[in-house]
Amino acid sequence: xxxxxxxxxxxxxxxxxxxxxxxxxxxxxxxxxxxxxxxxxxxxxxxxxxxxxxxxxxxxxxxxxxxxxxxxxxxxxxxxxxxxxxxxxxxxxxxxxxxxxxxxxxxxxxxxxxxxxxxxxxxxxxxxxxxxxxxxxxxxxxxxxxxxxxxxxxxxxxxxxxxxxxxxxxxxxxxxxxxxxxxxxxxxxxxxxxxxxxxxxxxxxxxxxxxxxxxxxxxxxxxxxxxxxxxxxxxxxxxxxxxxxxxxxxxxxxxxxxxxxxxxxxxxxxxxxxxxxxxxxxxxxxxxxxxxxxxxxxxxxxxxxxxxxx
Amino acid sequence: xxxxxxxxxxxxxxxxxxxxxxxxxxxxxxxxxxxxxxxxxxxxxxxxxxxxxxxxxxxxxxxxxxxxxxxxxxxxxxxxxxxxxxxxxxxxxxxxxxxxxxxxxxxxxxxxxxxxxxxxxxxxxxxxxxxxxxxxxxxxxxxxxxxxxxxxxxxxxxxxxxxxxxxxxxxxxxxxxxxxxxxxxxxxxxxxxxxxxxxxxxxxxxxxxxxxxxxxxxxxxxxxxxxxxxxxxxxxxxxxxxxxxxxxxxxxxx
Numbered sequence: 001x002x003x004x005x006x007x008x009x010x011x012x013x014x015x016x017x018x019x020x021x022x023x024x025x026x027x028x029x030x031x032x033x034x035x036x037x038x039x040x041x042x043x044x045x046x047x048x049x050x051x052x053x054x055x056x057x058x059x060x061x062x063x064x065x066x067x068x069x070x071x072x073x074x075x076x077x078x079x080x081x082x083x084x085x086x087x088x089x090x091x092x093x094x095x096x097x098x099x100x101x102x103x104x105x106x107x108x109x110x111x112x113x114x115x116x117x118x119x120x121x122x123x124x125x126x127x128x129x130x131x132x133x134x135x136x137x138x139x140x141x142x143x144x145x146x147x148x149x150x151x152x153x154x155x156x157x158x159x160x161x162x163x164x165x166x167x168x169x170x171x172x173x174x175x176x177x178x179x180x181x182x183x184x185x186x187x188x189x190x191x192x193x194x195x196x197x198x199x200x201x202x203x204x205x206x207x208x209x210x211x212x213x214x215x216x217x218x219x220x221x222x223x224x225x226x227x228x229x230x231x232x233x234x235x236x237x238x239x240x241x242x243x244x245x246x247x248x249x250x251x252x253x254x255x256x257x258x259x260x261x262x263x264x265x266x267x268x269x270x271x272x273x274x275x276x277x278x279x280x281x282x283x284x285x286x287x288x289x290x291x292x293x294x295x296x297x298x299x300x301x302x303x304x305x306x307x308x309x310x
Numbered sequence: 311x312x313x314x315x316x317x318x319x320x321x322x323x324x325x326x327x328x329x330x331x332x333x334x335x336x337x338x339x340x341x342x343x344x345x346x347x348x349x350x351x352x353x354x355x356x357x358x359x360x361x362x363x364x365x366x367x368x369x370x371x372x373x374x375x376x377x378x379x380x381x382x383x384x385x386x387x388x389x390x391x392x393x394x395x396x397x398x399x400x401x402x403x404x405x406x407x408x409x410x411x412x413x414x415x416x417x418x419x420x421x422x423x424x425x426x427x428x429x430x431x432x433x434x435x436x437x438x439x440x441x442x443x444x445x446x447x448x449x450x451x452x453x454x455x456x457x458x459x460x461x462x463x464x465x466x467x468x469x470x471x472x473x474x475x476x477x478x479x480x481x482x483x484x485x486x487x488x489x490x491x492x493x494x495x496x497x498x499x500x501x502x503x504x505x506x507x508x509x510x511x512x513x514x515x516x517x518x519x520x521x522x523x524x525x526x527x528x529x530x531x532x533x534x535x536x537x538x539x540x541x542x543x544x545x546x547x548x549x550x551x552x553x554x555x556x557x558x559x560x561x562x563x564x
Contacts, residue, residue: 174424186403188384
């Protein structure tokens, strides 16, 4: 497809996504699409690490969960205004990404994944035990949405997702993004070229953390409650599934993955409570036959004769 | 004599109980072409690893342009203008040939932290990269992935990356490793062209004695971690210790 056609198609799609459900006005449908948008933002933030820098973090949901908890705690218990809560989320996410960045200095690959998983589980355990702050297993309920109704929320979520996508696209195609690609390919050599790899990894971990935090803020606005389940490492694995299912290193793949997983969970759970079982088999099939995920299949059909260049 | 751009001072390195380098001491002057020879395991690549910051020495110091660089991280040393290549090909396999060289050229510029501009906007790095690909005879291969190149082409790309880094001190680590006899001259022609610009100080690790005798200003001979000679090619050939240790009585001098 030509770039111009692609742009027209993308704009038409965006218009359809914005207008059609806004007209239908079903709060249920709106919630589903908002959820898809939230997970898409979360998954895009993960793809920046996994697909574009080669960093496999198993603690990525820390940003998401902590952001939700910070908003819940500061607005419900401390009665802070929403914007102050957002400011606090930024501070906390920057601090956490600094910790993760330091871990990259000492560990790589599987070891990095293991350490980040440990950090993630630490936050999970804290959320269940620090009853006074987090409300323990009951979570922190009572968060009021800043959006007056679901339709406004819905439009905002779609637009935020589009902004996050465009920003991420820009980032991966920037000079810094190319360095990150180099880090993914050959970390040691990129350092030998004169790049401070720690600096570049820190930057992407920082950006990725803030985007995941943004997803967490939207999540708590939608659900009105922060619970330990969003800090559990199974949450990170879900996001990992979405990215791999949709297509690692594509940015639109994670959106597709988030949508498929969300819709599959609704459709399949209508048949059986063990829907994850069916989903798991599907996942294995995708891994075996479409290693580039659903996005890879689309690309193969849309440009069958073109040689892969980059 | 011109100034020293690189000084290796009393360098010692042990891995556990094994001594790999024993008081290695030499310097590279501006514009000099020095070749390090020595049998496998003599410690040649270990010197490179320490000079380029990959390893820390057990004792001893490295000075680059008068500055103590001992123990600095590799990227800081690279930014001082010291560029090295690798004996075992060390590329970015899933990036294109052009991008492999372009990313090396970008390292020298000041645009790498820009996150909101398209990298294609910075044409100068593409120009540098294309110029270097011509130099290393890889024109026409720009869009191939590095992993799809032949071994000889990979060696040329390795050299291209080194040149794109734009350092004025170049450390080549066996650029012709694994090449067939027909492919070697082409690589050396490139090295000679670089030497003829007289802009670079060059350190070369190589085994092909007959070629390096002609190209080198000085030759350093390393054996079992000890520097047993460091002189002009003529004097090195006459050096008794070197003859005994390395040339095997002159049999391979051909």
